[in-house]
Amino acid sequence: MNELTDADVELLLSATAGPVGEDLDALAALLDDVRFLGSEAPPEPSAELAGFLATGTFQGPVSPRVHGAPAAPARASRARRAWAGVAAALVGALTAGVTGVLPAAAQGYFDRSTSWLPWHEEEELSVPTDEPSAGVVREPIRVSPGRVESLLDPETPLAAVADGTADTPQRSPKRSRPEATGKQPATASSPKDRAQPGDPDVATPGDERPGAVPAPAAPARPARPDAGHQGQGGQGSQGEDEDEDNDADDEGEDEDEAAPGSPDEDDDQDSSAEGKPDDDGEPDEPEEQESSHGDGDEDADPSEGDEQ
Amino acid sequence: MNHDLDFAAVLSAARSGEPWACTRIWSTYAPLVAGYARSHGSREPEDLTSEVFLSLFRGIGTFTGDESAFRGHLFTIARRRLVDEFRASSRRVIEQAWSESVAHEPTASAEEQALSATSKDRVASILGDLTPDQREVLTLRLVADLTVEQVARATQRSPGAVKALQHRALEALRRRIGPGVPASTSREEKAL
Numbered sequence: 001m002n003e004l005t006d007a008d009v010e011l012l013l014s015a016t017a018g019p020v021g022e023d024l025d026a027l028a029a030l031l032d033d034v035r036f037l038g039s040e041a042p043p044e045p046s047a048e049l050a051g052f053l054a055t056g057t058f059q060g061p062v063s064p065r066v067h068g069a070p071a072a073p074a075r076a077s078r079a080r081r082a083w084a085g086v087a088a089a090l091v092g093a094l095t096a097g098v099t100g101v102l103p104a105a106a107q108g109y110f111d112r113s114t115s116w117l118p119w120h121e122e123e124e125l126s127v128p129t130d131e132p133s134a135g136v137v138r139e140p141i142r143v144s145p146g147r148v149e150s151l152l153d154p155e156t157p158l159a160a161v162a163d164g165t166a167d168t169p170q171r172s173p174k175r176s177r178p179e180a181t182g183k184q185p186a187t188a189s190s191p192k193d194r195a196q197p198g199d200p201d202v203a204t205p206g207d208e209r210p211g212a213v214p215a216p217a218a219p220a221r222p223a224r225p226d227a228g229h230q231g232q233g234g235q236g237s238q239g240e241d242e243d244e245d246n247d248a249d250d251e252g253e254d255e256d257e258a259a260p261g262s263p264d265e266d267d268d269q270d271s272s273a274e275g276k277p278d279d280d281g282e283p284d285e286p287e288e289q290e291s292s293h294g295d296g297d298e299d300a301d302p303s304e305g306d307e308q
Numbered sequence: 309m310n311h312d313l314d315f316a317a318v319l320s321a322a323r324s325g326e327p328w329a330c331t332r333i334w335s336t337y338a339p340l341v342a343g344y345a346r347s348h349g350s351r352e353p354e355d356l357t358s359e360v361f362l363s364l365f366r367g368i369g370t371f372t373g374d375e376s377a378f379r380g381h382l383f384t385i386a387r388r389r390l391v392d393e394f395r396a397s398s399r400r401v402i403e404q405a406w407s408e409s410v411a412h413e414p415t416a417s418a419e420e421q422a423l424s425a426t427s428k429d430r431v432a433s434i435l436g437d438l439t440p441d442q443r444e445v446l447t448l449r450l451v452a453d454l455t456v457e458q459v460a461r462a463t464q465r466s467p468g469a470v471k472a473l474q475h476r477a478l479e480a481l482r483r484r485i486g487p488g489v490p491a492s493t494s495r496e497e498k499a500l
Contacts, residue, residue: 004482009475013449027482031450033431038343038451042335046358052365053334056325 315375323369334361337379340452341386346428347435347447348390356393360386380458383448387462437484442477445470 004012008024012031051059321329341360345353363385371381435443448459456474460467 004475004478006471006475009471009478012478013474023486024482026485027478030431030434030481030485033428034347034435034447034450036343037347037428037431037447038340040339040343042338043342043354043357045334045338045361046355049334049358049362049365052362053327053331056327056330058366 315378319368319371319378322365330365333364337361337382341382343451344383344386344447345390347432347451348443349432349436350390350393351397352393356386356389360389363389376455376458379452380454380462383452383454383458384462386452387444387448434481434484438477438480442473442480445473446477449474 002023012024012028045053048059318329318332322333338357338361342353342357345356350356360382364382371378373381435447438446444463445459448454448462449456454462456467456470459465460470463470465473
C-alpha cells in the first residue's frame with residue numbers, strides 16, 4: 001500500500017472529490033459517511049432558542065455577563081450592611097456594661113428605645129420616655145448593675161433572667177472559668193459542706209472521737225493539667241454555683257457588704273489571691289477602697305495576675 | 309447555506325432580529341453543528357447545538373465577514389462549547405434514577421445490537437480510534453467544511469500543523485479499514 005500523498009489528502013477531503021484510486025475507495029466511502037453526520041435534519045431547538053427563533057428577541061432575563069448590565073447588589077450584601085449597625089450597637093452595649101461608657105452611636109440607639117443598660121453602677125436608672133403616648137402610662141424601667149451583668153453572662157439561665165432571680169453582682173470575670181484561674185471544680189455544693197481541718201467534726205491526727213470525719217489528706221481530685229502554677233489556690237471559689245446566685249439574691253446587690261466568712265467573701269479573697277498581691281507583701285486593700293473604685297473585681301484584668 | 313438568498317442579506321436581517329433570517333441560519337447550520345457534536349461523542353448533541361446558536365445569535369450583531377468566516381466563527385463557538393461539555397462531564401457523575409420499568413426492560417443481545425448498528429455508529433467507532441486532535445481536524449474539514457486556514461484559526465494551530473494532523477488522520481483511517489496493511493506505512497512511523 002502506497003503512502004498517501006498531499007494530493008490524495010486534498011482530493012479525499014475535498015467536498016467535490018472525484019474518483020480516487022482503487023486503494024482509496026474504501027477510505028473515500030468512510031469519509032463520505034463522516035460528512036453524512038452533518039446532513040441530517042436540524043435538531044429540535046431548546047425552549048429558549050425556539051422562543052428567539054419565533055420572535056427574534058430573547059425572552060426573560062439575560063445574564064448580565066452577556067449584555068454587560070450592571071449587577072444588582074446581592075441581597076446578602078444588603079443584609080450584611082443592615083446588620084452592621086446592629087452589631088456595632090451591640091458591641092458598644094457590651095462594652096458599656098463593663099466600663100460604664102456607652103459609645104455615642106450606641107447611646108443614640110438606646111436613648112430612643114427602652115434602655116436596659118446602667119449609666120451608673122450604684123444607682124438604679126429611671127428612663128423616662130420623651131414622648132409618652134396619650135393614655136398610656138409607662139413605668140420607668142429600673143435596671144441594676146447586677147441585673148445587667150447577669151443578662152450579659154452566658155451562664156445565667158434564661159429563666160432566671162426572666163424572673164429576676166439572676167440579679168447578682170457577685171461574679172468576677174475570672175471566677176466562671178476554672179481553667180483560666182487554675183481552680184478545681186467544686187466537689188461539694190457549698191464551701192460549708194466541705195470538711196476542713198479544724199472543724200469540730202473533722203478529725204485531726206490523733207483525734208479518735210467517735211463520729212469524727214477523717215481529715216482530707218489529699219485533694220479530692222487530681223490537679224488538672226491546665227491548672228498551671230496557680231494550682232491549689234482558691235478553694236473558696238470552688239463552690240461557685242447556683243448557691244452563690246441564691247445568696248446574692250438574698251443579700252442584695254452590693255457584694256462589698258457580704259458578711260465576713262460567707263462564701264462571697266471567700267470569693268473576694270480568692271480573687272485577690274489570683275492577683276497575688278499578698279505575695280508581694282502588700283496589705284490587702286480595704287473594702288472601702290474597692291467600693292470607691294466601683295466593682296474592683298470587674299475592673300481587674302484577669303490576665304494581669306497571671307503576668308505578675 | 310441556501311444560496312437563493314444572498315448570505316449578506318440573511319446576516320443583515322438576522323442582526324436586526326428578523327425571525328425568518330435567524331430560522332434560516334438555524335436550519336442551514338444546525339445539522340452541521342449537531343453532526344460535529346456527535347462525531348466527538350457529545351452526550352447531548354441537540355442541547356449543545358441549541359447552546360451554540362444561542363451564543364451565536366446573542367453576539368451576531370458584532371460579527372462581520374462573509375459566509376466562510378461565519379462558518380468558521382460558528383464552529384469556533386461549537387468547539388468551545390464541546391470542550392466545556394467535556395470538562396463538565398469529567399467532573400460530574402452521571403446519575404440515572406432507578407425505576408421498575410427500566411429494570412425489567414429487555415436489553416438487546418450483542419447480535420441484535422451489531423445488526424442494528426448503523427453506519428453512524430460505525431463512523432463514530434472508527435473516529436474514536438483517532439487521537440482527539442486528529443478527530444477534531446478531520447471533522448472540521450469534513451463535517452463543517454472548513455478550509456485549512458479556518459480550521460487553523462478555530463483550533464489555534466498553524467496551517468502546517470493542521471495539514472500534518474489531517475494527513476496522519478487519513479493514514480490512521482486507512483490502516484483501520486484496510487486489511488493487511490503494513491504497520492510501517494505512515495509518515496510518523498517512518499520518521500521514527
